[in-house]
Amino acid sequence: MKTRVDQKFAELMKKGEKAFIAYLSAGDPNLADTVDIVLRLEDAGVDLIELGLPFSDPLADGRVNQEAATRALDAGSTFDGVMDCIAQIRERSEIPMIFYAYMNPLLSRGYENSITAAAQAGIDGFLLLDLPLEEAGPYRKSLTENSLNAIQLVTPTTPDERIGKIVKRANGFIYCVSREGVTGVQDKLAEGAGALVQRIRDQSDAPVALGFGIGTPEQARGAAKLADGVVVGSAIVNAFHNSPHTPEGRAAATAIVKQMVDAVKTV
Ligand SMILES: O=P(O)(O)OC[C@@H](O)[C@@H](O)c1c[nH]c2ccccc12
Numbered sequence: 001m002k003t004r005v006d007q008k009f010a011e012l013m014k015k016g017e018k019a020f021i022a023y024l025s026a027g028d029p030n031l032a033d034t035v036d037i038v039l040r041l042e043d044a045g046v047d048l049i050e051l052g053l054p055f056s057d058p059l060a061d062g063r064v065n066q067e068a069a070t071r072a073l074d075a076g077s078t079f080d081g082v083m084d085c086i087a088q089i090r091e092r093s094e095i096p097m098i099f100y101a102y103m104n105p106l107l108s109r110g111y112e113n114s115i116t117a118a119a120q121a122g123i124d125g126f127l128l129l130d131l132p133l134e135e136a137g138p139y140r141k142s143l144t145e146n147s148l149n150a151i152q153l154v155t156p157t158t159p160d161e162r163i164g165k166i167v168k169r170a171n172g173f174i175y176c177v178s179r180e181g182v183t184g185v186q187d188k189l190a191e192g193a194g195a196l197v198q199r200i201r202d203q204s205d206a207p208v209a210l211g212f213g214i215g216t217p218e219q220a221r222g223a224a225k226l227a228d229g230v231v232v233g234s235a236i237v238n239a240f241h242n243s244p245h246t247p248e249g250r251a252a253a254t255a256i257v258k259q260m261v262d263a264v265k266t267v
C-alpha cells in the first residue's frame with residue numbers, strides 16, 4: 001500500500017530534502033476558499049497538506065486553530081462539504097493530504113463510512129487525535145482496508161515503551177509534537193525537540209515530522225535540521241486569516257508561507 005504520502009516522503013528522502021507540511025482548517029473562511037488556498041500552498045512548494053475537519057471542541061488546539069474551526073463551522077462547513085472540498089482539490093492536484101479529525105464528529109456520523117467517504121474523496125491518511133492506541137484496532141483495520149495511512153502522534157510525555165507501541169502501528173510518517181500544551185506559535189523551537197525526534201528514531205525508520213509552535217523561517221529551518229519534515233499550522237492559518245480575502249491578499253499570505261518553505265528546502 002503506497003499512498004501519495006509514502007511516495008512523497010520516499011521521493012524527498014531520496015533527494016535528501018525535508019518535507020514541508022501545512023495545516024489548515026477546512027472551511028476557513030469557507031470551503032471554496034480552502035480549495036484555492038491549498039492550490040496556492042502547493043504552488044509555493046508545500047509538500048503535504050494536513051486538513052482539519054472543523055469541530056466545536058478542539059481540545060488540542062490553541063486559540064488560532066480554535067477560532068479557525070469556529071469560523072468554518074459558522075460558515076456552514078459540514079463533513080460532506082469537506083468531502084466535496086477534498087474532491088475538488090483532487091480534481092486539480094495530486095498533493096498528499098492527511099485528514100485531521102477528532103473522534104466525535106466521526107462517531108456521530110458513523111465511523112466506517114466516514115473513513116470510506118474520506119478515502120473516496122481523495123485523502124491519503126488520517127490523523128485522529130483522541131483515539132487511544134488500545135481502542136484503535138477497528139480504526140486501523142478500516143484505514144488499511146481503504147489503503148490509508150494511520151498517522152500517529154508522539155509527544156514529549158510519551159514514555160519510550162509507548163513510543164515503541166505507537167511506531168509499530170503507524171505508517172506514512174510519525175508526527176513528533178515538539179512541546180507540551182496546545183498548538184500555537186511560540187517564540188522559539190522547543191528545547192527538547194531534537195531529543196524527542198531521536199527517541200522516535202531509536203525505535204522506527206519511518207519519517208518523522210516535527211510540529212507545534214513553528215512560525216518563522218528560522219524556526220522552520222531549525223526544525224528541518226532535526227527531522228525529516230516540518231509541520232506548520234497556526235502561523236499559516238493566521239497568515240491567510242489576517243490577509244485580505246482577495247487574490248492580492250492571498251498572494252501575500254502565500255508569500256509568507258513560501259519563506260518558511262524555502263527555509264526548510266535549503267537545509
Ligand atoms: O499550529 P502549530 O503550533 O503550527 O502546530 C501544528 C498544528 O496546528 C497542526 O499540526 C494541528 C492542528 N491541530 C492539531 C492537534 C494536534 C496535533 C496537531 C495539530
